[in-house]
Amino acid sequence: MKLHQFCLCVLGLSLSLSAHAWTINPENSSVNFTTIKKTNLGETHRFTDFSGNIDNGRATIVIKPDSIDSRVPIRDERMREFLFKTEVYPTIEVSADVTSTLTELEQGTSTLVAIPATLAMHGVSEKITLNVRVDTLSDKRLSVSSSEPVLVRAATFNMVEGIQKLSSLVNGLHITESVPVSFSLVFEK
Numbered sequence: 001m002k003l004h005q006f007c008l009c010v011l012g013l014s015l016s017l018s019a020h021a022w023t024i025n026p027e028n029s030s031v032n033f034t035t036i037k038k039t040n041l042g043e044t045h046r047f048t049d050f051s052g053n054i055d056n057g058r059a060t061i062v063i064k065p066d067s068i069d070s071r072v073p074i075r076d077e078r079m080r081e082f083l084f085k086t087e088v089y090p091t092i093e094v095s096a097d098v099t100s101t102l103t104e105l106e107q108g109t110s111t112l113v114a115i116p117a118t119l120a121m122h123g124v125s126e127k128i129t130l131n132v133r134v135d136t137l138s139d140k141r142l143s144v145s146s147s148e149p150v151l152v153r154a155a156t157f158n159m160v161e162g163i164q165k166l167s168s169l170v171n172g173l174h175i176t177e178s179v180p181v182s183f184s185l186v187f188e189k
Helices: 003-018 073-084 099-103 160-169
Strands: 022-024 030-037 041-047 050-055 058-063 092-097 110-121 124-138 141-146 150-153 178-188
Touching (some): 050 178, 092 124
Antiparallel strands (some): 022 050, 058 092, 092 110, 110 124, 141 178, 150 178
16 A cells, blocks of 8 residues: 555544544443442442434533432432432533544544543533543444543532432431542444
């Protein structure tokens, strides 16, 4: 293969990776967070209903907090009602401009990158940084996972009252007000 043909192939792949129309494959993806209670007892919870896409360099992920799964049904009900208040706030949204990240990718490569993003939850929008690993599995498949958890503080999103209510329902058991959130997302064309 001549040099100009190789350059055209790489350019075509880069354009293909940066083009719009990527969608999360939920069966191969996960969004989790860990709570700490009693000072040292950690429990991992997950959301089972989320979606997202990358369109024209803009990534958007929408999580339905009503889909919380802590593996304890009564706790799920209480988190929906008192913490997430899902009747008032039915979605959690993360958005980011990933144009520069996508244009730098080549098939079969991995990269670590910090992506400025916005987290909108419980009526509050906050700037965050997503430290992620991006793996280009093919020109039609990307894996994006947290290389560091995102630390979400209840006070930032006006959720301390909900944590206090949950604590009172379990005899004043201490529950931390910050949680690490991790994710592993597979995007497909």
